[in-house]
Amino acid sequence: MRFISFEYQGQARAGILLSVDDSGQPALLIDGGHPDRPQPLQALEPTMMAWIESGLVELSRALKRIVPDKACLLPLSAVRLLAPLPRPGKVVGAAFNYRDGLAVSNRPTPEEPVIFVKSHSTVVGPGVTIPLAGGNQVTYEAELAAVIGTPALKTGRDEAASHVCGYAIFNDVSYTNMVREDGGFVRGKNQVATGPLGPWIVSADDIADPYDLRIELDVDGVSLQSSSTAQMLFRIDELIAYASERMPLDPGDIIATGTPAGVAANHKPAAWLRHGQRVTLRIQELGELSNPVVEI
Incomplete structure (x- = not known):
């Protein structure tokens, strides 16, 4: 299932996206x-962190067996999407x-993962x-994010x-x-609002193979990255270990798994x-994340 965080009538909370509008039907969400x-949400605070701590995959499986009351549904058009995990x-x-990416940059293949930590305060949502900051060389990097649940x-x-x-x-x-x-990575990876995340979290039970997903990025419609998670050198289990x-x-916590060529x-x-x-x-099965760039 697609788990979201959103703002509605001045209040932020978590929800579940039930449908998208590709079919021409209004997109609906469950207001958490x-x-x-x-019922599976009744005992939980309507925050993504509370849902993750309760077990997101278990919630997904339980919710798939339930037809929600129409009273708790909202049109997606009525809300503002936030980063699915705001903090x-x-x-x-x-x-x-x-x-x-290594090949096009003529870099040697590392023998073990090269990791760094990015502050949670850099994370922002869709849009x-x-x-x-002017005078700097700033790049985009399309990445698959894995969310830690336990x-x-x-x-x-x-x-x-x-x-x-x-x-x-x-x-x-x-x-x-x-x-x-x-x-090193500390300063260059931790500038303000350098971590767009979204548009939702897809529960792990709905992704059959995270190593077989198209991953793409464009700037103003011009394709700059086009690859597959099959190109990942160290897989998610290796990164976690x-x-x-x-x-x-x-x-x-979030594991940002690296970016392809481009x-x-x-x-x-x-x-x-x-x-x-x-x-x-765009990442296959995960949707689309878009953000404008403004010099300050």
């Missing part, structure tokens, strides 16, 4: 804060993790402006996948010049983000 919400824990990113510490690969409760689209906007100047050996992973520096001329552009990401 409505008194007549389905995640930490974002653990993987650098140099796509074979096609939110990416503020661009605590993981020193977790082996064989059980790592069971800690993932869902998937979303993530744009790891990065200040490339800062990464190069610093020889590696990261959890070095730090605890908690419910609501980042700004791969193009001639380089396709650094500019004022007035719109960046749109």
Whole structure:
């Protein structure tokens, strides 16, 4: 199921998207804060973190067996989508993790994952402006995000996948010049609003194979990244095992699994983000995430 966070009449809460409007029918969602919400939600606070902690996959399976009361439904057009997890824990990113990206950049293949941490405060939702500090070289990075559902510490690969409760689209906007100047990721990955996430979290039970998904990005309609998660070098179970050996992973943390070929520096001329552009990401089965860019 597609789990969302949204704002309606000045209040933010979690919900479940029931239909999309490709068929011409109005898109509807379950209001997770409505008194007549389905029984599996009745004992839970209407926040994504509460739902994740309760077990997102279990909620998905239970909700699929229920016809919701019409009183708790809202049209998607009446709400404003937020980041599905408005305040995640930490974002653990993987650098140099796509074979096609390594090839086009002439980088050696790393022998183990290269990870960094991005602050939860960088996360923003669909349609939110990416503020661009002028004079910098800033790139987009289309990524598959895996959401951690249960605590993981020193977790082996064989059980790592069971800690993932869902998937979303993530744009790891990065200040490339800062990464190069610093020889590290902290400053270049942690500028304001550099973590667009959304448009929803698809529960893990609805993604049969996270390593067989088309992943694409365009800027103002011009395709700049087009690949597949099959190009991932270290898979999600390897990333979780590696990261959890070095730090605890908690419910609501995000594993950003890396980006394929086509980042700004791969193009001639380089396709650094500019004022007035719109960046749109698409991942098969996960939808579309789009954000405008405005220089500040």
